[in-house]
Amino acid sequence: xxxxxxxxxxxxxxxxxxxxxxxxxxxxxxxxxxxxxxxxxxxxxxxxxxxxxxxxxxxxxxxxxxxxxxxxxxxxxxxxxxxxxxxxxxxxxxxxxxxxxxxxxxxxxxxxxxxxxxxxxxxxxxxxxxxxxxxxxxxxxxxxxxxxxxxxxxxxxxxxxxxxxxxxxxxxxxxxxxxxxxxxxxxxxxxxxxxxxxxxxxxxxxxxxxxxxxxxxxxxxxxxxxxxxxxxxxxxxxxxxxxxxxxxxxxxxxxxxxxxxxxxxxxxxxxxxxxxxxxxxxxxxxxxxxxxxxxxxxxxxxxxxxxxxxxxxxxxxxxxxxxxxxxx
Numbered sequence: 001x002x003x004x005x006x007x008x009x010x011x012x013x014x015x016x017x018x019x020x021x022x023x024x025x026x027x028x029x030x031x032x033x034x035x036x037x038x039x040x041x042x043x044x045x046x047x048x049x050x051x052x053x054x055x056x057x058x059x060x061x062x063x064x065x066x067x068x069x070x071x072x073x074x075x076x077x078x079x080x081x082x083x084x085x086x087x088x089x090x091x092x093x094x095x096x097x098x099x100x101x102x103x104x105x106x107x108x109x110x111x112x113x114x115x116x117x118x119x120x121x122x123x124x125x126x127x128x129x130x131x132x133x134x135x136x137x138x139x140x141x142x143x144x145x146x147x148x149x150x151x152x153x154x155x156x157x158x159x160x161x162x163x164x165x166x167x168x169x170x171x172x173x174x175x176x177x178x179x180x181x182x183x184x185x186x187x188x189x190x191x192x193x194x195x196x197x198x199x200x201x202x203x204x205x206x207x208x209x210x211x212x213x214x215x216x217x218x219x220x221x222x223x224x225x226x227x228x229x230x231x232x233x234x235x236x237x238x239x240x241x242x243x244x245x246x247x248x249x250x251x252x253x254x255x256x257x258x259x260x261x262x263x264x265x266x267x268x269x270x271x272x273x274x275x276x277x278x279x280x281x282x283x284x285x286x287x288x289x290x291x292x293x294x295x296x297x298x299x300x301x302x303x304x305x306x307x308x309x310x311x312x313x314x315x316x317x318x319x320x321x322x323x324x325x326x327x328x
Contacts, residue, residue: 027058028254030086030246033065033076037089038214040276041145041238042066044269045089048240051261060254062087072193080243081138087246091147093173093236099133104318106177107308108233109301116326117146117235118270126321135244142240142262145269148212148277149232155201155208158227158291162186162299171197171209173236177307181233184304194219201225213280222288229293231300240265 049062079085095102111117131141166186172178182189200206201224216222284290
């Protein structure tokens with residue numbers, strides 16, 4: 001049987017079909033692992049997944065591995081580097097060990113208040129170079145989530161002045177900047193993972209720690225530590241990270257869907273955060289019997305001033321940009 005010759009129209013339609021097939025987006029399932037988090041942050045990450053699917057028309061979906069199923073925050077960043085995981089959310093404090101510039105967020109009393117914090121975090125001129133600082137290591141920042149103001153809390157002795165910190169063993173993040181801050185305030189810093197803190201407080205290995213209100217309620221540290229001091233020494237954001245290899249394999253449209261979804265999930269998170277913090281503070285006081293102490297921050301700020309003199313030029317430049325945002 002003789003094959004029918006292709007007409008000009010048939011050839012044209014065949015060529016168009018081949019071009020469309022070649023350019024069609026390959027469906028992607030992004031693997032997103034994260035540790036235990038406060039409810040607003042979990043909701044924001046889930047919102048991110050919903051928005052990615054919506055904006056990509058279903059071409060990109062997100063599969064979640066919550067509550068440290070895949071390991072701790074450091075392990076999940078390393079999984080991004082190895083291409084085993086696509087997305088994770090970690091503390092910017094952890095990222096200091098990958099890119100020193102992230103250490104600016106551990107600087108004490110850097111932000112005047114929450115409004116200043118949001119102005120800086122939403123400023124791409126400040127944040128985009130920081131997000132890109134780890135690209136050569138295979139990891140890129142997409143956006144941030146507020147993780148609140150970190151405050152000191154103690155088992156028995158309240159902290160109402162800098163002098164009250166003298167000699168206390170305080171758990172801090174595994175961050176050189178956090179360790180230096182605590183030393184300048186006269187306390188003894190003890191760097192350890194979050195999972196060890198409750199038992200260490202209970203057994204007297206620690207006299208206190210520093211974190212946001214959710215450490216008192218979700219981690220139940222308020223069962224042991226009964227004094228919470230509102231000094232607000234740091235506001236260390238959480239950072240949503242994606243593997244550079246994942247970004248590279250996505251189409252332009254898929255990348256746009258992911259980046260837009262990330263930014264919108266941050267705005268969604270803002271709408272939930274303040275109310276959740278207020279509720280956690282209320283729960284800590286009413287259900288756990290925690291006493292909240294307000295303090296004059298000026299002496300604390302003065303005590304840690306030397307840390308700013310010790311900064312390298314890169315961090316000095318970022319601090320200057322942050323201060324400029326605060327003056328706007």
